Amino acid sequence: xxKTVLEMREISIEFPGVKALDQVDFTTETxxxxxxxxxxxxxxxxxMKVLCGAYNHYTGEILIDGQKVNIRSPKDAQExxxxxxxxxxxxxxxxxxxxxxxxxxxxxxxxxxxxxFVNWNHIYDEAEKVLKSINxxxxxxxxxxxxxxxxxxxxxxxxxxxxxxxxxxxxxxTAPLSIHETExxxxxxxxxxxxxxxxxxxxxxxxxxxxxxxxxxxxxNGQFVSKENIPDTTINSVIEQMLxxxxxxxxxxxxxxxxxxxxxTHKLNDxxxxxxxxxxxxxxxxxxxxxxxxxxxxxxxxxxFGVSPKVTGDITIKGKKVRNRTPHAAVKNGxxxxxxxxxxxxxxVHETVVTNFSAASLNNFLxxxxxxxxxxxxxxxxxxxxxxxxxxxxxxTIVENLSGGNQQKIAIGKWLVxxxxxxxxxxxxxxxxxxxxxxxxxxxxxxAERGKSVIYAxxxxxxxxxxxxRIYVMYDGRIVKEVMKKNTDEEKLLLYxxxxx
Amino acid sequence: xxTSNTDTAKxxxxxxxxxxxxxxYGTLILIVLLVIFFAVMNQNFLQTSNLINILRSISIxxxxxxxxxxSLSVDGFDLSVGSVASLANAVVISMFVWYQQPTxxxxxxxxxxxxxxGALNAFMIVKVRIPDLLMTLATMFIIQGVALTYxxxxxxxxxMIMSDGTYAEGQISPFFEKLGQIPWIIIxxxxxxxxxxxxxxxxxxxxxMYVIGGNxxxxxxxxxxxxxxxxxxxxxxxxxAAIGGMVLASRVMTAEINAGGPYLMDAVxxxxxxxxxxxxxxxxxxxxxxxxxxxxxLANGLVMMSVPYYAMDIVKGTVLALALAxxxxxxx
Numbered sequence: 001x002x003k004t005v006l007e008m009r010e011i012s013i014e015f016p017g018v019k020a021l022d023q024v025d026f027t028t029e030t031x032x033x034x035x036x037x038x039x040x041x042x043x044x045x046x047x048m049k050v051l052c053g054a055y056n057h058y059t060g061e062i063l064i065d066g067q068k069v070n071i072r073s074p075k076d077a078q079e080x081x082x083x084x085x086x087x088x089x090x091x092x093x094x095x096x097x098x099x100x101x102x103x104x105x106x107x108x109x110x111x112x113x114x115x116x117f118v119n120w121n122h123i124y125d126e127a128e129k130v131l132k133s134i135n136x137x138x139x140x141x142x143x144x145x146x147x148x149x150x151x152x153x154x155x156x157x158x159x160x161x162x163x164x165x166x167x168x169x170x171x172x173x174t175a176p177l178s179i180h181e182t183e184x185x186x187x188x189x190x191x192x193x194x195x196x197x198x199x200x201x202x203x204x205x206x207x208x209x210x211x212x213x214x215x216x217x218x219x220x221n222g223q224f225v226s227k228e229n230i231p232d233t234t235i236n237s238v239i240e241q242m243l244x245x246x247x248x249x250x251x252x253x254x255x256x257x258x259x260x261x262x263x264x265t266h267k268l269n270d271x272x273x274x275x276x277x278x279x280x281x282x283x284x285x286x287x288x289x290x291x292x293x294x295x296x297x298x299x300x301x302x303x304x305f306g307v308s309p310k311v312t313g314d315i316t317i318k319g320k321k322v323r324n325r326t327p328h329a330a331v332k333n334g335x336x337x338x339x340x341x342x343x344x345x346x347x348x349v350h351e352t353v354v355t356n357f358s359a360a361s362l363n364n365f366l367x368x369x370x371x372x373x374x375x376x377x378x379x380x381x382x383x384x385x386x387x388x389x390x391x392x393x394x395x396x397t398i399v400e401n402l403s404g405g406n407q408q409k410i411a412i413g414k415w416l417v418x419x420x421x422x423x424x425x426x427x428x429x430x431x432x433x434x435x436x437x438x439x440x441x442x443x444x445x446x447x448a449e450r451g452k453s454v455i456y457a458x459x460x461x462x463x464x465x466x467x468x469x470r471i472y473v474m475y476d477g478r479i480v481k482e483v484m485k486k487n488t489d490e491e492k493l494l495l496y497x498x499x500x501x
Numbered sequence: 502x503x504t505s506n507t508d509t510a511k512x513x514x515x516x517x518x519x520x521x522x523x524x525x526y527g528t529l530i531l532i533v534l535l536v537i538f539f540a541v542m543n544q545n546f547l548q549t550s551n552l553i554n555i556l557r558s559i560s561i562x563x564x565x566x567x568x569x570x571x572s573l574s575v576d577g578f579d580l581s582v583g584s585v586a587s588l589a590n591a592v593v594i595s596m597f598v599w600y601q602q603p604t605x606x607x608x609x610x611x612x613x614x615x616x617x618x619g620a621l622n623a624f625m626i627v628k629v630r631i632p633d634l635l636m637t638l639a640t641m642f643i644i645q646g647v648a649l650t651y652x653x654x655x656x657x658x659x660x661m662i663m664s665d666g667t668y669a670e671g672q673i674s675p676f677f678e679k680l681g682q683i684p685w686i687i688i689x690x691x692x693x694x695x696x697x698x699x700x701x702x703x704x705x706x707x708x709x710m711y712v713i714g715g716n717x718x719x720x721x722x723x724x725x726x727x728x729x730x731x732x733x734x735x736x737x738x739x740x741x742a743a744i745g746g747m748v749l750a751s752r753v754m755t756a757e758i759n760a761g762g763p764y765l766m767d768a769v770x771x772x773x774x775x776x777x778x779x780x781x782x783x784x785x786x787x788x789x790x791x792x793x794x795x796x797x798x799l800a801n802g803l804v805m806m807s808v809p810y811y812a813m814d815i816v817k818g819t820v821l822a823l824a825l826a827x828x829x830x831x832x833x
Contacts, residue, residue, distance in 0.1 A: 307722065331724030345722050350715045359712055360723040362705050370705040414723065 004065050005029045006082075006167055006198065011050055011060035020046045021058070024224045026217055030166055033189060033199035035209040035230070038219035039242050044202050047219070048169050052084045053077035078106070081166030085173060089152045095145035100127035102144050103159045130162045134188050150181035157188060167198040174208055175294035186212050204292040206235050206498040220244050239494045243461075251441055251466035256448040258469065259283035260318075263422050263453055265304065268313035273299040275477040276313075281422065281453040286444065288468030288485075289457035290493050296477035297457040298340050301426045304455075305337040306330040317421070331360060336415035340426040342404070346411035349400040353392055354381040356399055356410050361418035384413045389439055405436025412443060423447055424455045429463060441467055461493045475499050524827055525780035528788075532795050539802035546805060557683055559771075559797035560690035561586075561745045561752075565761075566768040566775075566789040567697040568741025572633070572734050573772055573784035574701060576714040579738040580637040581622060582768060584644035585615050586746030586761025591648045593747045594657045594673070594756035601671040608677070611747050612740060618644055619739030623732040645759060658755040673754055681752030689748060690790075693741065698786035710734060711783060767796055770817060774824035782828075795820065 008026040012019070021043050028034040036044050050058050056072040063069065064080060071077050086092055093102050101108070104123045127140045136154045138147065144155065153173060160168055170189075174182045189199055189212055203209055209216060210230055218225040218241045225241050264280040274296045281287045291297045303311045306324030315322055317333060324330035327337070339345040348356050358365050358377045365377040381395040388409045392402055399407055408428060415423060425444065429437045444467060448454050458464050464471055465485065473481040473496040481496045495501075523530075539546040565582050572579040589611040596607035618640060625636045653664075661669045679685050701707035713720045713727050721727045745768075746761050753760070774795060775781075775788025799816055808816075 305722070326726070327721050328724050328726045337722060339722055344716070345718050348712055348716050348719050348723075351712065355708070355712065359720070359725070362708060366705055371703050372705060372708060418724075 003029045003031055003196070004166060004198075005063075007063040007066075008047070008051065009061050009063065011047065011058055011062075013046060013050060013055060013058040020222050021050070022222045023060070024219065024222070026224070027227065028167070028198055028200060028215065028217075030198040031193060031196045032214040033193050033201055033212055035213035035216040036200055036202045036219070037204070037206070037209060037216060037238065037242065038225075042219040042242075043222040044219055045171060046222075048084065048171060048200065048202065051077065051082060051167075052169065053082075075110075078163065081164045082169070083160035083163070083165045083167070084169040084171065085153065085156045085160055087172040087175065089149065089156055092156055093144050093152055096143060098141050098143055099131075099138050099147070099155055100124045100140035102155055103127040103130055103140075103162055105159060106163060126162065127158070130158045134158060134161065134191060136188070149176050150178075150184065153177075153185070154188070161192065161197070165197055167200060168192060169200045169202070171202045172204070172294070173201075174203060174205060182208070204294075204498060206238060206495075207500055210235060218242055235495065235498070235500060236491070239491050239498075243490055243494065252445045254286070254445045254448060254467075254469070256284040256286075256445070256451070258285045259451065262318060263455075264314075264316045264319075266314040266316070268300070268303055268311060268315070270299055270303045270308050270312075271310040273308075273477060274303055277303075277474075277477075277479055279472055279479060279482075281455060283453055284448050284451045285469050286448050286454040286456055286467055288464035288471040289455060289474060290461055290464045290471055290497055291457075291459060291474035292497050293459050295459075295474040295497065297459070297474055298426055299477070300474065301337060301339070301424045301455070301457055304330070304422075304424060305335055307337075331418070331420070334421035335424065336360070336418060336420035336422065337424045338408075338411050338415065338426065338428050340430065342407055342411055342431070347399050347407050347414075349398075349407075351399060353385065353390070353395045353397055353399060353402075353410060354378050357381045357384050357413055357417050360414045364417075380417060384417060388413050388416075388443065403433070403436075405432040405439075408432050408436065408440060409443075412440065416443075416447075420452070422453045422455070424457070426457045427459070428456075429458070429460065459497075461490045461497070464493065465490050473497055520830075521780075524777055527827060528774060528778050528791055528795060528824070532791070532798060535795075535798050535802060539798070539805065542802075543805045546802060551801070551805075553683060553687070555794075555797045555801045556687050556690070558801065559793040560686045561749050562764055562767040562771055562796065563690045563790050563793040564693045564748060565742050565745035565764050566771040566793055567693050567786050568738040568745070569768050569772045570697060570775065570784045570786055570789045571701075571710070571741070572738040574707070574710045574714050575731050575734045576717065577626070577633040577731060577734055578637065579622065579735060579742075580634065580765065580769075581618060581640040581644055582738060582742035582745075583762045583765030584641045584648065584759075585618050585739050585742035586749060586764055587759050588618065588644050588648040588651075588761075589615050589743035589746035590750040590760050591652050591657065591756040593677075593750050594754075595652070597673045597677070598657055598659055598661065598669045598671040599663075604674045604677050607674075608747060612743050615739040615743030615746075616736060619736040620732075622739070623735040626735065627728045627731050641765075645762065649758060652756060652758070654758065656755055656757050673751075677751050678754065679751070681748055681750070681754075686748055686752065689744070693744065694786050694790045697741075701786060706730070706733070714783070766814075767793070767817065770821040770824070771796060773821060773828065776828045777824060792824070 006028050011021050011024045013021045024047055026047060038044050049055060053071045053074045053076045061068055062071055069080055100123050104127055124140050131138060138151050138154060173185060193199055201213055213230055215229055217227045218238060220242060259282055261280050262283045266278050268274060268277040277300055289297050302308050306326050306329055315324060322333045324333060343349055348359060354377055357380060365373050367373050378395055385392060385395060390406050390409050392406060399410060428440055444454055456467055468485055471483050471485060472479045473493060475497060545551055565586060568582055569579055592614045593607045593611040596602040596610050622637055622640055625631050626633050659672060663669055709725050709730050712725060713730055717727055749760060750756060771792035772784060772789045774792030775785055778788035778791045781788055796817055800813055803816060
C-alpha cells in the first residue's frame with residue numbers, strides 16, 4: 001500500500017468576535033504519527049474539527065493526494081476515511097448499549113439501508129474482529145457504562161477503525177490515562193501506524209509526543225508556526241515556538257507583606273484525581289498553581305473547597321485542622337472559590353447582579369426573622385459595581401446579559417462581599433477580554449495586599465509568572481515542582497508542566 | 502421581582518412586543534375575557550354568591566398548589582401531594598370518629614403523617630439521589646395505598662358501622678367543622694398564599710430556594726446548604742398538602758377513598774400557569790393563586806353553561822398546555 005498525503009491549505013475560520021484559524025497549513029501522511037501542539041487557544045482542536053467536517057463555514061482547501069476534496073459535514077470526512085476520537089469519550093458513547101453495538105454504531109445507523117432487523121451475530125462477530133485486530137480484550141457484550149475510561153477510549157478507537165480509516169485523530173487521548181494505560185494506547189498507535197494509518201495526535205504532554213510521533217506541527221494564536229521531524233528538534237525549541245513572543249500582560253506591582261503560614265494541606269487525595277498534594281500558603285501571598293489542562297488543578301481547588309466528597313488528607317488553617325466536607329463548611333472556615341466554569345458554577349446567570357453579590361453572605365443582609373434587607377443589599381451591590389468597575393445598566397440587571405469579564409468580576413465580587421481568608425481562583429481569566437483581565441489582576445493583588453492568602457490556578461503560564469509570588473507545578477494530579485517566581489521563567493514552567501524536569 | 506423584562510427588551514429591540522405582553526398579562530387578560538363571556542352567557546355568574554362559590558371551590562387546589570410551588574422553587578417536583586392530602590384527610594377524620602380525639606391532636610396527627618411522607622421523599626431524593634419526579638411518583642402510589650389500607654378501603658364518616666358491628670361513637674368537633682365553611686376556608690387559602698409569597702420573596706430562605714432552583718451547582722459553590730433547603734421544600738410541600746387534605750375533610754366531613762387524588766393535577770396546573778403571571782418566569786405563590794382562579798372560573802362557568810362535568814378535564818388540560826407553551830416558548 002502506498003502512502004497517501006493529506007494537505008490542508010490556508011484554512012481560516014471565524015467565530016463571532018474571534019478569528020480562530022488564520023491561513024493555517026497542515027500536511028501529514030498515512031503510516032506516520034503526527035503531533036499537533038500549541039498552547040490553550042492555539043487552534044489545534046478547531047483545525048481538527050474542520051478536518052472532520054464539524055464546521056462548514058471555513059475557507060481554504062483540503063487535498064488528498066493532490067486531489068481537492070470537499071469536507072463540509074462529518075459524513076464527508078468519514079467517507080474519506082478521516083476518523084476522530086474526541087477527548088470527551090462519554091459524549092460519543094451510548095452507555096446502556098453493549099461494546100459491540102457501540103463499535104458498530106455507524107454501520108447500524110447508516111449502512112442498514114432497507115433492512116429493518118438487526119443481525120446480532122453479525123454485530124458481535126464484526127466487533128470482536130475489530131477488537132482482536134488491535135489486540136484489545138474487552139468483552140463485546142459488556143455494557144459501555146461498566147467500562148473504565150481507557151477501555152471506553154479503546155472502544156472509540158475500535159469504532160473509528162471498524163470502517164475505512166486512513167487518518168485517525170486522537171484529541172488529548174492520554175490526559176485521563178494512567179501510565180500503564182498510556183502505554184497500552186501507544187502500542188495500539190504504533191500498531192495502526194504500521195498498518196498504514198495516519199495518526200494525528202493532539203497532546204500537551206511533550207515528552208509523550210517525542211516518544212510516539214514522527215513529525216510535529218506547532219500552532220500559536222490560530223496560526224501555523226512550524227513543522228519539523230521529531231528527530232530534528234528538541235523539547236526546548238518546541239516550547240519556544242509554542243510561546244512565541246512574550247505577551248506584555250499588565251500586572252500591577254505587588255507590595256504585599258508576606259506573613260505567616262495561613263493554609264497548609266497535607267497529603268490531600270481525591271479518589272485518584274489528585275495524589276498526595278501537600279502545599280502551604282502564607283498570609284499576603286499569591287501562590288500560583290501551574291499545570292496543563294487536566295493536570296488536576298481544578299480538582300485540587302475543588303478538594304480544598306469541600307466540593308468533592310471523597311477527599312482524604314489534612315487541611316489546616318493557622319495550624320488548626322479544619323474539615324471542609326461541603327462548600328457550606330468551607331465558606332464557614334473562611335474559604336472562597338471562584339470556579340473555572342463561570343456560567344455553570346460561578347455566577348447565577350438567571351439572577352440579578354444584586355442577588356449574585358449577596359449570595360455567599362446573605363446573612364449580612366437580614367433584618368429580624370431572616371427577612372431580607374433589600375435596601376442594604378442593593379446599596380452594597382451599587383458600591384461593588386463602582387469599586388470593581390462592573391459595566392452593567394443597573395444593579396437589577398440579569399447577569400446573563402453581561403459580558404464574560406463583567407460576570408467574572410461579579411463571581412469574584414461575591415466573595416469580596418463575603419470577606420474570606422483564603423481566596424482560590426481557578427482559571428479566572430478564561431474567556432475574559434484584555435481590559436477586564438487587567439482589572440481582575442488588580443483585584444487579586446489588592447487581596448494579597450490586604451493580607452489574604454490567594455491560590456491562583458491557571459494553565460496560562462504567563463499569568464502565573466506575572467501574578468504569583470511562589471509557584472507549584474502540577475502534573476498528572478501531583479505537585480511535581482515548587483519554585484519561587486524569581487528563580488524560574490515561563491519556559492521552565494512549561495517544561496515542568498509537560499512532564500519534563 | 503420583575504427582572505426578566507430587560508432581556509426581552511434587548512432581544513426584540515424597542516417598541517411594543519406582543520408576545521412579551523401576552524406572556525406577562527395573558528393569564529390575567531384571559532381571566533377577564535372569561536368573566537365577561539360567562540357573565541354575558543349567564544346572568545347568575547357575576548352574583549356575589551357565585552363568586553364566593555368559585556373562591557371556595559379553588560381554595561383546596563390553591564393550598565396544595567402553593568405547596569407544589571415550594572417544591573418547584575428548588576427545581577424539584579412533588580407528585581405525592583394528592584396522596585398526602587388523602588392520607589391527612591383519612592387520619593384526621595379517623596382521629597375524630599374512631600378514636601374520639603380532641604381537635605388539636607387530630608390535626609397534629611394529620612400533619613405528622615404528612616411530615617413523615619415529606620421526610621421520606623426528601624431522604625430518597627437528597628441522599629439516595631432518585632430524581633424528584635420519579636421518587637414522588639413512587640410515593641404517590643405508596644401513600645395512596647397506605648391511606649386505603651388505613652381506612653380498610655372504606656369511607657370513614659360519623660356513625661359509620663365498625664367491623665365489630667357497633668356504630669362509631671366519635672364526633673367531628675364543631676371547630677374543625679368550621680374550617681371547611683365560608684369564610685374560613687377562603688381565609689385559610691389567602692393566609693397560605695400570603696405566607697408562602699412572603700416566605701419566597703422577602704426572606705433569606707426563599708432567596709436561597711430560588712437560587713438553588715436556578716442553578717444548583719452555583720448555589721452549592723456559594724456555600725448555600727443545598728440539601729438542607731431541598732429537604733425543607735419537601736417537608737413544606739407535604740405540610741401544605743396536609744392542610745389542603747384536612748380542609749377537604751372538614752368540607753365533606755368524611756374521608757372518602759383517595760379523596761385528595763383529583764386535586765393533584767389541578768394544583769400542578771395552577772402552579773405552572775402561575776409561572777407566567779406578570780412575567781415572573783419562576784414558581785410563585787401569587788401566580789399559583791391566579792392559576793387556580795383561572796381553572797376555577799373555567800370549571801364554574803362551564804358547569805353553568807351545562808357542559809357536563811366529565812368533559813371538564815379536556816378544558817383544564819388544554820389550559821395547562823397553553824400555559825406551558827407560554828412559559829417554555831419564552832424560556833427558549
